[in-house]
Amino acid sequence: xALLPLTAAHRRSVIIAxxxxxxxxxxxxxxxxxxxxxxxxxxxxxxxSKDSAVVLDVKxxxxxxxxxxxxxxxxxxxxSVHSPPRRANATLVMLARNSDLNGVISSxxxxxxxxxxKFQYPWVFLNDEPFxxxxxxxxxxxxxxxxxxxxxPRDSWVQxxxxxxxxxxxxxNSLVRQGVIYGGSVSYRNMCRFNSGFFFxxxxxxxxxxxxxxxxxxxxxxxxxxxxxxxxxxxxxVYGFTISMPEWEPTIPSLWSTVKDFVAxxxxxxxxxxxxxxxxxxxxxxxxxxxxxxxxxxxxxxxxRGEAYTKFFEYLEATGGFYYERWGDxxxxxxxxxxxxxxxxxxxxxxxxxxxxxxAHCPQGKQWREGHCSxxxxxxxxxxxxxxxxxxxxxxx
Amino acid sequence: xALLPLTAAHRRSVIIAxxxxxxxxxxxxxxxxxxxxxxxxxxxxxxxSKDSAVVLDVKxxxxxxxxxxxxxxxxxxxxSVHSPPRRANATLVMLARNSDLNGVISSxxxxxxxxxxKFQYPWVFLNDEPFxxxxxxxxxxxxxxxxxxxxxPRDSWVQxxxxxxxxxxxxxNSLVRQGVIYGGSVSYRNMCRFNSGFFFxxxxxxxxxxxxxxxxxxxxxxxxxxxxxxxxxxxxxVYGFTISMPEWEPTIPSLWSTVKDFVAxxxxxxxxxxxxxxxxxxxxxxxxxxxxxxxxxxxxxxxxRGEAYTKFFEYLEATGGFYYERWGDxxxxxxxxxxxxxxxxxxxxxxxxxxxxxxAHCPQGKQWREGHCSxxxxxxxxxxxxxxxxxxxxxxx
Numbered sequence: 001x002a003l004l005p006l007t008a009a010h011r012r013s014v015i016i017a018x019x020x021x022x023x024x025x026x027x028x029x030x031x032x033x034x035x036x037x038x039x040x041x042x043x044x045x046x047x048x049s050k051d052s053a054v055v056l057d058v059k060x061x062x063x064x065x066x067x068x069x070x071x072x073x074x075x076x077x078x079x080s081v082h083s084p085p086r087r088a089n090a091t092l093v094m095l096a097r098n099s100d101l102n103g104v105i106s107s108x109x110x111x112x113x114x115x116x117x118k119f120q121y122p123w124v125f126l127n128d129e130p131f132x133x134x135x136x137x138x139x140x141x142x143x144x145x146x147x148x149x150x151x152x153p154r155d156s157w158v159q160x161x162x163x164x165x166x167x168x169x170x171x172x173n174s175l176v177r178q179g180v181i182y183g184g185s186v187s188y189r190n191m192c193r194f195n196s197g198f199f200f201x202x203x204x205x206x207x208x209x210x211x212x213x214x215x216x217x218x219x220x221x222x223x224x225x226x227x228x229x230x231x232x233x234x235x236x237x238v239y240g241f242t243i244s245m246p247e248w249e250p251t252i253p254s255l256w257s258t259v260k261d262f263v264a265x266x267x268x269x270x271x272x273x274x275x276x277x278x279x280x281x282x283x284x285x286x287x288x289x290x291x292x293x294x295x296x297x298x299x300x301x302x303x304x305r306g307e308a309y310t311k312f313f314e315y316l317e318a319t320g321g322f323y324y325e326r327w328g329d330x331x332x333x334x335x336x337x338x339x340x341x342x343x344x345x346x347x348x349x350x351x352x353x354x355x356x357x358x359x360a361h362c363p364q365g366k367q368w369r370e371g372h373c374s375x376x377x378x379x380x381x382x383x384x385x386x387x388x389x390x391x392x393x394x395x396x397x
Numbered sequence: 398x399a400l401l402p403l404t405a406a407h408r409r410s411v412i413i414a415x416x417x418x419x420x421x422x423x424x425x426x427x428x429x430x431x432x433x434x435x436x437x438x439x440x441x442x443x444x445x446s447k448d449s450a451v452v453l454d455v456k457x458x459x460x461x462x463x464x465x466x467x468x469x470x471x472x473x474x475x476x477s478v479h480s481p482p483r484r485a486n487a488t489l490v491m492l493a494r495n496s497d498l499n500g501v502i503s504s505x506x507x508x509x510x511x512x513x514x515k516f517q518y519p520w521v522f523l524n525d526e527p528f529x530x531x532x533x534x535x536x537x538x539x540x541x542x543x544x545x546x547x548x549x550p551r552d553s554w555v556q557x558x559x560x561x562x563x564x565x566x567x568x569x570n571s572l573v574r575q576g577v578i579y580g581g582s583v584s585y586r587n588m589c590r591f592n593s594g595f596f597f598x599x600x601x602x603x604x605x606x607x608x609x610x611x612x613x614x615x616x617x618x619x620x621x622x623x624x625x626x627x628x629x630x631x632x633x634x635v636y637g638f639t640i641s642m643p644e645w646e647p648t649i650p651s652l653w654s655t656v657k658d659f660v661a662x663x664x665x666x667x668x669x670x671x672x673x674x675x676x677x678x679x680x681x682x683x684x685x686x687x688x689x690x691x692x693x694x695x696x697x698x699x700x701x702r703g704e705a706y707t708k709f710f711e712y713l714e715a716t717g718g719f720y721y722e723r724w725g726d727x728x729x730x731x732x733x734x735x736x737x738x739x740x741x742x743x744x745x746x747x748x749x750x751x752x753x754x755x756x757a758h759c760p761q762g763k764q765w766r767e768g769h770c771s772x773x774x775x776x777x778x779x780x781x782x783x784x785x786x787x788x789x790x791x792x793x794x
Contacts, residue, residue: 109771113510374506
């Protein structure tokens with residue numbers, strides 16, 4: 001694989017790019033409120049839950065394609081003579097705003113073409129405000145798989161009342177003065193916190209164990225001809241990634257000390273054969289900022305729902321660091337996976353061609369050829385100077 | 398279908414766009430000469446023909462995926478128990494420069510995902526200079542179908558010696574003074590002439606009857622789940638299109654009088670039930686500039702190879718209009734199809750979602766849904782003010 005040389009100009013670009021993309025939570029701002037009422041061609045059935053999540057159930061009408069409704073269950077219950085192929089209890093999930101429509105269509109179109117057309121895993125779309133009729137129509141048409149559009153409950157999105165807003169504002173202002181991207185944004189912090197501690201409890205996701213996180217405007221370059229969820233299940237994996245890189249330190253000044261405090265109090269959660277060497281160059285004394293880039297994740301929500309991560313998130317949450325600083329879900333997920341899972345439970349999906357912003361993972365050699373990959377094999381962040389993949393690779397030594 | 402309102406600003410944009418895209422021949426400039434010799438991972442076999450066309454035959458090696466080699470024959474000769482599905486004698490064809498690589502990959506990736514993955518029609522790429530090793534590697538990987546890379550023979554590309562260069566230069570300068578896009582370009586004229594009269598005689602295309610013309614950087618928005626070549630064959634079609642629009646008159650001032658001269662001399666070639674009403678609003682007195690936008694074509698090369706079109710092209714060619722003016726292959730093909738084929742032999746592929754530059758055809762209603770189309774149904778040129786589709790539709794009256 002190619003080592004990308006880093007000139008001063010490159011380095012500057014990388015720093016600017018990191019500033020743009022680190023804390024990989026997807027930035028959501030206040031969008032437009034859209035009316036559902038004017039769209040006549042969908043027969044809709046709303047389920048408004050107690051936490052205000054809204055589920056659109058697209059029904060078959062003369063105006064809409066039949067929606068296949070595969071069961072999210074991994075069981076093989078079939079009424080036909082032939083058993084259906086084994087499936088994982090998994091979903092594709094994307095957070096998006098109505099204004100992201102074109103980027104959402106682009107990502108869904110690619111992932112359907114390269115993977116999901118063959119596997120028909122359901123899609124779940126989440127938004128902090130209701131999806132527009134046009135959004136649902138334009139996205140639903142792209143897949144024959146089950147598709148749901150949900151509203152994020154307010155109490156898992158907005159800054160909690162117990163946060164000291166004066167201190168939070170000072171934290172934001174400090175990051176703005178340091179020029180940190182999204183340093184002044186509350187909605188970005190909402191998103192990071194939601195992705196860290198709440199998405200897997202959303203009522204549209206609780207039926208599922210596995211998820212593949214998708215974002216608007218990403219690239220999927222290669223055919224994926226096997227089921228990555230079953231691969232995870234069959235190999236006792238917990239967390240899968242494609243790209244890793246360092247976090248920007250000013251966004252998480254107190255995160256590592258908080259992690260160390262938690263671990264000191266709850267040593268029983270740390271896996272014996274963990275990945276400390278991925279996240280620390282000195283056996284845990286300091287955090288080296290390495291994290292898996294969480295805009296791509298194929299992972300086990302039961303890991304996030306389990307005791308170790310639940311206690312961990314509660315501990316982080318109680319410090320207010322998601323708002324007083326600007327903790328990203330990428331370092332939070334990554335540190336947890338590195339400490340509470342065995343290192344062999346973390347999987348590098350090197351056969352999945354992926355690009356977000358300007359960072360790409362392009363499969364190499366046989367995998368590039370067999371995947372009919374459209375990426376340039378030389379456009380590959382794997383062993384670029386700022387990549388953390390070598391930290392992951394050294395775990396195998 | 399939506400009528401797109403045309404404001405003055407819109408109209409200006411459309412005029413500018415038309416100036417950019419009319420004469421839909423693909424603009425080829427002198428690119429870089431690339432060496433074939435350094436690329437070690439392909440085992441290549443060169444066939445240099447008498448007309449200098451170069452064919453790359455990608456062989457199966459440990460470094461390259463097996464290339465399926467479906468016979469271009471429409472016959473159903475099979476050595477297995479099950480007959481293979483019926484196929485047309487057809488190919489996908491694209492003219493491209495090495496510098497178009499990213500746009501080529503984008504077009505091929507989409508057409509493979511939306512159509513050719515299921516049908517495995519061969520690809521033919523043509524260039525006026527040798528394709529680079531990198532180009533062939535990056536494009537070959539995208540398909541399991543047969544793929545060939547050919548060089549355009551010089552004598553079907555460059556301006557012929559018998560053209561009066563002084564007069565040709567004056568013609569170019571005149572168009573430049575009028576601000577006509579590519580008005581001063583000789584290579585653009587080469588391309589228009591090649592697409593008008595030569596591509597179907599290229600040795601890589603002579604084995605085939607049907608072709609689908611593809612260009613770099615176009616969009617294919619929808620699944621195509623049937624074989625459009627077999628559709629053409631079974632319904633006695635000759636020419637298929639998705640978008641139609643008017644040509645820019647300064648590029649073809651003498652084309653229509655030349656056509657009328659030809660028809661007066663060879664009335665026997667004009668079909669009884671022709672499409673004169675598509676290209677003329679006054680029964681042939683003047684040309685209304687309407688043409689099928691030939692960057693998309695699914696058509697019958699035997700029609701171009703037949704007596705009527707052969708004589709027609711020779712007649713046009715003899716006037717030097719491809720160089721003294723700037724005749725495009727779109728009006729040339731369109732006028733020929735309109736006059737020498739029956740109107741029921743021209744097919745509007747309304748189920749193929751397509752976009753080139755800023756002009757899109759997006760299928761509507763059931764076809765949009767069943768095609769899982771990613772286009773906006775409202776982004777549809779069909780009945781925009783400058784579209785000629787209504788001229789085509791009136792043929793049915």
